[in-house]
Amino acid sequence: MANTKHHIDNTLILLQEYLKGNIHPTTDRELRMLFQQYPDLRIMVEKLENADHLRQELEYYSVHVKDIEKRESRVLSNIMTKIEKPSLKKTISYKKLPLWYTAAACFIGLAIFGIWTIKSKDHNNNIDVTKLAENLHPGGNKATLHFSDGSSLGLDQSHNGIVIGSNITYNDGSVAIGSSTDKRQMMTLSTPRGGQYEIQLSDGTKVWLNASTSLKYPDKFTEQQRLVELDGEAYFEVAKSQGRPFIVITEKEKIEVLGTHFNVYSYPNEKESKVSLKEGKVKVSVPTGEEKVLAPGEQAVVNGENLRVQQVSIDESISWTNDEFMFNNEPLGTVLTQVARWYDIDINIDPSLSKITLWGSVSRLDTFDKVLKIIKMTDDKIKIQIEGRRVKLMK
Known part of the structure; x- marks a missing residue:
């Protein structure tokens, strides 16, 4: 367990020194690597006023929150043994601490926990x-382009995306297929299990496809609308086109936008489908006619005929794109x-x-x-x- 102890102690020292203002990510390599591995950790830590609060909030969370799971309790208990705790007689009252304090303490504890080297008893x-x-x-850049005549083209795995234009090119400009073909009216880009790929559509919209996903689209959109069909998970950065809505159809819902960034998770064999909005505005509707308009930071969840909206961490929803x-x-x-x-x-x-x-x-x-x-x-x-x-x- 010596290695575990070293990681815990070192991480706590880094966080405490950062809170005291003694070190900064731009000058301290270890701290910079810690924040790169846990991007949200820096934001959460900065909400604590000083190093003492770091210790106090971890103590508060492990001692006073009664309904945490045993797993989290074990995590925080181990962390607390590494921090010199004040006498319980001198412990101040935490009953009215802001909610984000406990959230920060929880995140810090779990982030530190994620750094540990775990050794099995066996x-x-x-x-x-x-x-x-x-x-x-892990998976990689794997995809196949299917054409309307039934033929297909396995895309080069040394590239990570294609661009639809007069030619179909890879994103470095090299040609994947020339303009002479007459079979391009409707195409489907599909990724296998263990695959991912990017595509820039004819209107400039960029789409990132996750594993086991297919996107059906035309080589050119109509003047009235831009419509694509999706099975699986994809992240969209929709190019603005005044008066020409961009529509994504899945087996479970319809998503309508003008220009925005959003993620769609909609696999046919899974009960729930999720649309998470990063920026802009989208309207999500289901076959029953119910519809919801999402604001940034909201997620539409479709389960059967039920459609509900909830707040989410967008960074988590689109973490796969990073x-x-x-x-x-x-x-x-x-x-x-x-x-x-x-x-x-x-x-x-x-x-x-x-x-x-x-x-x-x-x-x-x-x-x-x-x-x-x-x-x-x-x-x-x-x-x-x-x-x-x-x-x-x-x-």
């Missing part, structure tokens, strides 16, 4: 599983569906584990063993078996 089994997981590599998984109190079953799609693996999970909530973040560029570390942090009693590309999680 050391030999852990080494075996880790080595197998290291062989499960090559990152971000888990914020998400059910393990939901998380693993996304993970399996990206790593192109089959994951079987014991039903009793599916609702365990997961916190943390991991790069989508890392091999699968890094994801397993986050899972083991949540509950180190979870047993993991790996056979080829099949992963099993058990109690």
